[in-house]
Amino acid sequence: MFTIGDFARHGRVSVRMLRHYDAIGLLRPARVDPFSGYRFYEAGQLARLNRVIALKDLGFTLQQVQAIVDEEVSAEELRGMLRLRRAELEAAAAAATARLARVEARLRTIESEGRMSIHDVVVKSVPAVRVARLSTQVASFGPEDIGPVAGPLFDELCRRLAAAGVAPAGPGVQHYEDAPDGGGIIVHVAFPVARGGDHGGDHGENRHEDHGDGFEVVDLPAVPTVATIVHHGSMDEIVPTAQTLAHWIGANGYRSTGYAREVYLAYGEGDPAGWVTEIQEPVTEAGRAG
Missing domain, CATH: 3.20.80.10 (Regulatory factor, effector binding domain)
Known part of the structure; x- marks a missing residue:
């Protein structure tokens, strides 16, 4: 078994994050010493931790992550959640692209005129x-x-x-x-x-x-x-x-x-x-x- 510190190092997360996952029931330690309160984890729990990290990286909330890893979400529901996430990311990417275009336009103005325009467009x-x-x-x-x-x-x-x-x-x-x-x-x-x-x-x-x-x-x-x-x-x-x-x-x-x-x-x-x-x-x- 791993101590919480060793398990955190293997999973590339913080000890504080593991304690939080324990508190919300997302990833419980395999054993807690009744006298010291130290948490211990099994090697097989790394798979669940990796899945939690991967789903968080997709932008899901911890509540959504827990429902997915506990298999409380059907395949069709998961497809719907992923389609919604895709739409949100596409919208964010479009907004970032538009903002980048505005930044580039400002740069072109400064490069051609040598100064920032005094007129701001909203x-x-x-x-x-x-x-x-x-x-x-x-x-x-x-x-x-x-x-x-x-x-x-x-x-x-x-x-x-x-x-x-x-x-x-x-x-x-x-x-x-x-x-x-x-x-x-x-x-x-x-x-x-x-x-x-x-x-x-x-x-x-x-x-x-x-x-x-x-x-x-x-x-x-x-x-x-x-x-x-x-x-x-x-x-x-x-x-x-x-x-x-x-x-x-x-x-x-x-x-x-x-x-x-x-x-x-x-x-x-x-x-x-x-x-x-x-x-x-x-x-x-x-x-x-x-």
């Missing part, structure tokens, strides 16, 4: 939101067409909301869509508003109310994946930030799936240097259809 989801909005059509997506109309449109929306006694429930949002006649872009300016008589669930933009005070209320749908970047300063200087976001999307295995939303986190009539805008561009993985 991928996240955007929940559905009910908004009050005004809209207008412009000739193109260019800032020369959008810039002159967006500010006055926001001012008019603020005036109409105040007249209707409706308080914005969050920062202003600007979003875009192609004009139905193919003749340019629809610019929407909006503020989140309380849902009031909420019907529950996530609504698409098909919910549409023409408000009696001269604005419409719609539910902007949730967007499952957006790449976001924060712009500081005047909207007249947003193009380089948007270009940085576009470059990041292409360099990190994503592709854009539509026009970005702009969320005005800090905006007013003061110094434009203090304005803060988040650009939220919907994206999908580059190899994924849709």
